[in-house]
Amino acid sequence: MADVTAPDIVLDEHYTSTGLRSTKLAMWLFLASECLLFGGLITAYILYRGASLTGPYPQDVFDIGYTSVSSFVLLASSLTMVLAHNAALDKDFPRMRLWLTGTAMLGLTFVGGQVFEFTSFYREGLTIKTNLFGTTFYTLTGFHGVHVTVGVLMLLILVVMSWRGSLSDEPAFPVEMVGLYWHFVDIVWIVIFTLVYLIPSPQGPIR
Amino acid sequence: MTTTDDTKARHTEYHPSTREYVRVGLILVAFTCLEVWLSYSSLSGTPLIAALLTCTLIKFLMVIGYFMHLKFDNGRFSRTFALGAIGAFTLYAAVLLMFGVWGK
Amino acid sequence: MASVSVSGSHGVLRRPMSTTGFWSWFTTVDHKKIGIMYGVSSFLFFILGGVEALLIRSQLAKPGNTLLNADQYNQIFTMHALTMIFLFVMPMSAAFFNYLIPLMIGARDVAFPRLNALSFWVFLLGALFLNSSWFLGGAPDGGWFGYAPNSTTEPGNAMTFYALGLLITGVASTIGAINLAITVINMRAPGMSMFRMPVFVWMGLVVQFLLAFSLPIITVALFQMLFDRRWGTAFFDPTRGGEPLLWQHMFWLFGHPEVYILILPAFGIISEILPVFSRKPLFGYQFIVFSGIAIGFIGFGVWVHHMFATGLGPVANTAFGITTAIIAIPTGIKIFNWMGTMYGGDLRFDTPMLYAVGAVAMFVIGGLSGVTHSIVPSDYQQTDTYYIVAHFHYVLFGGAIFALFGGMYYWWPKVFGKMLNERWGKVQFWIVIVGFNLAFGPMHILGLGGMIRREYTYPASLGLTFWNQVSTVGAFTIAVGVLLFIINAVRTQLKPSTLTTDDPWDARTLEWTTSCPPADYNFETIPTVHSLDDFWHKKYAEDESGRLVRVPAGASGEAHPGHGAHAIHLPSPSFWPLVVSFGFPLLGYGVLYSWWLIGLGAAVIAVGLVGWALEPSVAE
Numbered sequence: 001m002a003d004v005t006a007p008d009i010v011l012d013e014h015y016t017s018t019g020l021r022s023t024k025l026a027m028w029l030f031l032a033s034e035c036l037l038f039g040g041l042i043t044a045y046i047l048y049r050g051a052s053l054t055g056p057y058p059q060d061v062f063d064i065g066y067t068s069v070s071s072f073v074l075l076a077s078s079l080t081m082v083l084a085h086n087a088a089l090d091k092d093f094p095r096m097r098l099w100l101t102g103t104a105m106l107g108l109t110f111v112g113g114q115v116f117e118f119t120s121f122y123r124e125g126l127t128i129k130t131n132l133f134g135t136t137f138y139t140l141t142g143f144h145g146v147h148v149t150v151g152v153l154m155l156l157i158l159v160v161m162s163w164r165g166s167l168s169d170e171p172a173f174p175v176e177m178v179g180l181y182w183h184f185v186d187i188v189w190i191v192i193f194t195l196v197y198l199i200p201s202p203q204g205p206i207r
Numbered sequence: 208m209t210t211t212d213d214t215k216a217r218h219t220e221y222h223p224s225t226r227e228y229v230r231v232g233l234i235l236v237a238f239t240c241l242e243v244w245l246s247y248s249s250l251s252g253t254p255l256i257a258a259l260l261t262c263t264l265i266k267f268l269m270v271i272g273y274f275m276h277l278k279f280d281n282g283r284f285s286r287t288f289a290l291g292a293i294g295a296f297t298l299y300a301a302v303l304l305m306f307g308v309w310g311k
Numbered sequence: 312m313a314s315v316s317v318s319g320s321h322g323v324l325r326r327p328m329s330t331t332g333f334w335s336w337f338t339t340v341d342h343k344k345i346g347i348m349y350g351v352s353s354f355l356f357f358i359l360g361g362v363e364a365l366l367i368r369s370q371l372a373k374p375g376n377t378l379l380n381a382d383q384y385n386q387i388f389t390m391h392a393l394t395m396i397f398l399f400v401m402p403m404s405a406a407f408f409n410y411l412i413p414l415m416i417g418a419r420d421v422a423f424p425r426l427n428a429l430s431f432w433v434f435l436l437g438a439l440f441l442n443s444s445w446f447l448g449g450a451p452d453g454g455w456f457g458y459a460p461n462s463t464t465e466p467g468n469a470m471t472f473y474a475l476g477l478l479i480t481g482v483a484s485t486i487g488a489i490n491l492a493i494t495v496i497n498m499r500a501p502g503m504s505m506f507r508m509p510v511f512v513w514m515g516l517v518v519q520f521l522l523a524f525s526l527p528i529i530t531v532a533l534f535q536m537l538f539d540r541r542w543g544t545a546f547f548d549p550t551r552g553g554e555p556l557l558w559q560h561m562f563w564l565f566g567h568p569e570v571y572i573l574i575l576p577a578f579g580i581i582s583e584i585l586p587v588f589s590r591k592p593l594f595g596y597q598f599i600v601f602s603g604i605a606i607g608f609i610g611f612g613v614w615v616h617h618m619f620a621t622g623l624g625p626v627a628n629t630a631f632g633i634t635t636a637i638i639a640i641p642t643g644i645k646i647f648n649w650m651g652t653m654y655g656g657d658l659r660f661d662t663p664m665l666y667a668v669g670a671v672a673m674f675v676i677g678g679l680s681g682v683t684h685s686i687v688p689s690d691y692q693q694t695d696t697y698y699i700v701a702h703f704h705y706v707l708f709g710g711a712i713f714a715l716f717g718g719m720y721y722w723w724p725k726v727f728g729k730m731l732n733e734r735w736g737k738v739q740f741w742i743v744i745v746g747f748n749l750a751f752g753p754m755h756i757l758g759l760g761g762m763i764r765r766e767y768t769y770p771a772s773l774g775l776t777f778w779n780q781v782s783t784v785g786a787f788t789i790a791v792g793v794l795l796f797i798i799n800a801v802r803t804q805l806k807p808s809t810l811t812t813d814d815p816w817d818a819r820t821l822e823w824t825t826s827c828p829p830a831d832y833n834f835e836t837i838p839t840v841h842s843l844d845d846f847w848h849k850k851y852a853e854d855e856s857g858r859l860v861r862v863p864a865g866a867s868g869e870a871h872p873g874h875g876a877h878a879i880h881l882p883s884p885s886f887w888p889l890v891v892s893f894g895f896p897l898l899g900y901g902v903l904y905s906w907w908l909i910g911l912g913a914a915v916i917a918v919g920l921v922g923w924a925l926e927p928s929v930a931e
Contacts, residue, residue: 044531157921164925
């Protein structure tokens with residue numbers, strides 16, 4: 001039965017049907033869709049593992065020690081990211097900017113490490129078209145690296161916005177959102193590191 | 208009428224302290240060291256892969272649960288992400304199976 | 312009248328303020344204007360795709376015809392499909408979702424208005440980019456499904472345009488999907504629980520999830536194809552161990568959910584039209600909702616049925632044959648519920664209803680042939696023949712496009728404040744449905760008679776000529792019908808409105824509580840919803856014998872003009888979405904021609920996004 005009186009409903013500007021922030025829901029949906037993206041790239045890598053008809057093969061070029069250091073760098077950047085968020089929650093802007101910049105620097109170090117790794121593989125004769133290993137490796141890690149770079153840009157934009165004072169009323173939220181993206185990029189690397197580097201590849205072609 | 212947003216919730220919402228985050232970070236480092244050690248160990252084949260993937264999964268869940276805060280957040284976020292993650296895993300595992308790649 | 316005001320700072324970051332005039336369309340973030348732009352552009356692409364279809368049918372009208380050579384034919388049939396799927400049905404559905412979802416859920420706009428504008432501009436520029444290939448060496452000619460290694464090794468730029476064009480339009484759809492999904496989840500008016508939403512909104516929600524999860528898969532595939540073509544990678548190159556079948560899996564993992572993306576909006580439209588023109592509530596609302604969700608899920612589990620003949624083996628084929636048969640069940644449930652809606656109703660066969668019922672009927676025919684494809688050995692005979700072409704045209708044209716036309720007739724007064732002419736509408740409908748069945752019905756016979764798909768001609772000795780001629784006559788008949796629609800639309804728009812009420816169809820859902828067309832802000836006051844079909848219940852109650860009794864006006868509690876008017880915050884216009892969108896075709900041309908353009912495109916996107924992030928928000 002319809003309500004006979006219809007009072008004016010003055011809604012809070014932030015009213016939502018679920019009580020959750022739209023941007024946060026959107027970010028999680030986006031990250032869910034990114035699972036399909038990286039899943040596809042990883043699938044091609046796994047499918048073609050051991051299927052390269054010519055070398056260089058993974059064990060010819062991989063330096064696990066070096067890549068482990070890279071992995072620690074990215075893990076550390078996730079830690080600095082949550083510390084930045086805690087600082088934002090406390091509205092401690094200098095500390096927040098410090099940790100945000102730190103995260104960005106660690107991210108850049110990671111990307112720099114990737115670039116160095118790629119160039120050394122290249123010098124050892126592995127290009128993106130040499131064989132299936134080159135094709136799938138560079139594509140997968142390249143997409144990941146681009147994602148890290150975009151993340152670094154977003155972190156730096158946050159720092160700039162903080163300087164301009166545009167983050168003053170509620171800094172924790174945008175920092176949290178960029179953080180979600182950043183951590184996701186980290187967990188993708190957690191999976192890549194194991195699947196690509198640590199799980200051994202057959203010597204030479206298996207089919 | 209009532210309005211709801213999570214501003215109040217956020218103030219009372221649980222956020223790990225620096226110490227707790229660092230602890231999580233150290234656990235992640237430990238598991239990574241374990242992974243690297245496993246890859247150099249004499250383990251090989253299925254046991255190695257199983258051990259490595261277990262470590263990876265634990266790290267994955269810890270970052271999602273603590274750093275990405277899903278452990279303390281509304282279940283909708285977890286379910287949304289799980290849909291994508293589990294969906295991706297299932298679909299691509301099926302493709303790999305059809306190519307004769309055992310499991311993933 | 313509510314006042315809407317904005318302010319901005321100085322310099323390049325000053326935000327545009329005007330919401331009227333020609334230029335305001337380029338900076339608008341209003342979901343209604345964006346919906347109209349999607350609708351107009353997609354309809355123009357429909358005409359383009361229709362011309363491509365007429366060329367196909369003209370070429371096939373007689374055996375050994377020389378109107379088009381093989382190469383031209385390949386481009387035409389490829390672009391016909393790409394145009395109809397990606398540049399017509401999907402964006403026209405987006406037009407409906409964009410315009411109607413906020414109105415149906417009692418919201419003022421979508422969750423992310425600027426992102427909404429970005430989706431549209433990226434779509435439009437992507438569509439133009441794809442079609443620029445006609446002038447830049449030839450249009451894509453590898454079929455809309457682009458099977459490797461043909462598509463990855465063919466020289467020239469045509470299939471590179473294919474990969475890039477779909478990547479760009481894919482970005483638009485992904486952004487739109489996230490936007491609309493969050494809108495439905497989070498922006499509903501108070502009291503509108505999920506199970507009080509119109510079915511159209513539910514179908515919209517399922518479609519956005521399908522888009523969000525299937526588009527990344529084809530994104531990967533298209534990049535892999537692009538890299539193979541442009542930079543010599545080995546993804547699908549058998550000479551280096553690559554697997555062409557990987558392309559097929561990745562393509563159809565997207566491609567199958569895609570067909571549900573194409574049909575679910577139509578199911579939503581049908582579910583809105585049937586109750587209004589039967590003057591009865593939708594029968595089995597919950598069943599229709601859950602079956603829509605089920606179709607979404609199962610839709611991800613049937614893709615291999617496009618690959619039965621590729622040698623995957625009996626286990627895979629059987630498994631997917633079973634899932635394909637299973638997906639017919641939720642679809643059938645919907646059909647029965649629609650019939651239940653009409654049964655015993657006070658039926659009015661105005662044009663929207665004709666199209667809705669026509670859509671159900673044509674879809675059933677297409678669905679029946681679809682079920683025959685799920686039987687693997689039967690599919691071995693049907694695959695790559697015109698039997699398949701018949702199937703998908705019955706479901707996509709007969710089902711989806713008929714429903715979209717029904718929706719256009721139904722919501723035209725809401726969007727434009729005018730009614731399309733009813734008599735012309737009926738005439739036009741009957742011409743189209745007769746033409747449609749003439750065009751595609753014979754294809755079942757042709758297919759089983761041995762006519763192969765995707766071939767520019769056929770020999771006279773095969774005895775296929777007669778039905779091909781019938782089909783061509785049908786195609787041109789459709790064209791006449793469509794032309795009549797266009798004339799109807801143009802005449803309607805040029806003449807003054809004859810609308811006397813904001814609720815010309817005596818409808819059930821919230822969008823009809825607003826004016827025709829709605830004000831910028833949609834609702835004077837955000838409604839509080841008490842039930843499914845809330846608007847209907849405000850108009851009608853039932854007496855003791857169950858007959859509808861009109862609730863007296865004023866007692867219904869609807870907001871009256873001027874009642875409770877206060878300043879309403881609306882998101883301000885912005886030019887940044889348009890700026891960012893230009894980066895995408897630049898990236899595309901860059902991949903084709905020059906690294907400098909790639910850099911420029913990336914820079915435009917980056918600068919645009921920074922400007923977007925830093926621009927001042929609405930201020931009172």
